[in-house]
Amino acid sequence: QSVLTQPPSASAAPGQKVTISCSGSSSNIGNNYVSWYQQLPGTAPKLLIYDNNKRPSGIPDRFSGSKSGTSASLAISGLQSEDEGQYYCAAWDDTLNVVVFGEGTRVTVL
Amino acid sequence: QVQLVESGGGVVQPGRSLRLSCAASGFTFSGYDMHWVRQAPGKGLEWVAVVSYDGNTKFYADSVKGRFTISRDNSKNTLYLQMNSLRAEDTALYYCAKDLEWELTEYYFDYWGQGTLVTVSS
Numbered sequence A: 001q002s003v004l005t006q007p008p009s010a011s012a013a014p015g016q017k018v019t020i021s022c023s024g025s026s027s028n029i030g031n032n033y034v035s036w037y038q039q040l041p042g043t044a045p046k047l048l049i050y051d052n053n054k055r056p057s058g059i060p061d062r063f064s065g066s067k068s069g070t071s072a073s074l075a076i077s078g079l080q081s082e083d084e085g086q087y088y089c090a091a092w093d094d095t096l097n098v099v100v101f102g103e104g105t106r107v108t109v110l
Numbered sequence B: 001q002v003q004l005v006e007s008g009g010g011v012v013q014p015g016r017s018l019r020l021s022c023a024a025s026g027f028t029f030s031g032y033d034m035h036w037v038r039q040a041p042g043k044g045l046e047w048v049a050v051v052s053y054d055g056n057t058k059f060y061a062d063s064v065k066g067r068f069t070i071s072r073d074n075s076k077n078t079l080y081l082q083m084n085s086l087r088a089e090d091t092a093l094y095y096c097a098k099d100l101e102w103e104l105t106e107y108y109f110d111y112w113g114q115g116t117l118v119t120v121s122s
Helices: none
Strands: A009-012 A018-023 A034-039 A046-049 A063-068 A071-076 A085-093 A098-101 A105-109 B003-007 B010-012 B018-025 B032-039 B045-051 B058-060 B068-073 B078-083 B092-102 B109-112 B116-120
Touching: A009 A018, A018 A085, A018 A105, A034 A063, A046 A063, A046 B109, A071 A085, A098 B045, B003 B092, B018 B032, B018 B092, B018 B116, B032 B068, B032 B078, B032 B109, B045 B068, B045 B078, B045 B092, B058 B068, B078 B092
Parallel strands: A009 A105, B010 B116
Antiparallel strands: A018 A071, A034 A046, A034 A085, A063 A071, A085 A098, A085 A105, B003 B018, B018 B078, B032 B045, B032 B092, B045 B058, B068 B078, B092 B109, B092 B116
16 A cells, blocks of 8 residues: 555546546655656557646646645646546655655546 | 666575666766655655765665665666565565756655665565
């Protein structure tokens, strides 16, 4: 069981917005930056967000990240069928001295 | 374009060893920290190890400390993971991943290989 808690699934209709939560503690999210990864079926993960809300080059602004206290969120607006897949949050944990990942949220486009 | 190609995976008995390689191209390999991240079948992601851009600093997850060794050869643009005393719970797809920032350990993985599967079974 991960120290970062994500809902197992989330869904929305095409064109709508879906938000994924990631809950942690003061030793990880509360005191460190959060990143988000997208893993489409059968592919390697892809960095979507780092430093809570920054997007690497090439990542569309439909993807946005935020953090408040010991929780973080990833929002995907203008949802498309190709967004279906697993989404993982990650953060450094000061107690474990390691980067930890959430267990992942499966996004389904209805 | 950045390419990371892992190799060396396979089926191995518990207690045996395996060496993974990751050939890098399309970027200045010697300027970036490199990581191994694994994913057990049907499971989430687990960070395994990091080696600094110059090879001088290495850190490991507790689950592999003392059994795995990460290294790199900047002259060959290649990352390695020597895995000894393998256990059934080490069964996973092993990805090599590049850190985001030049000469910094940020634990942001901006490029990943396709992974190489390690199966530990008798």
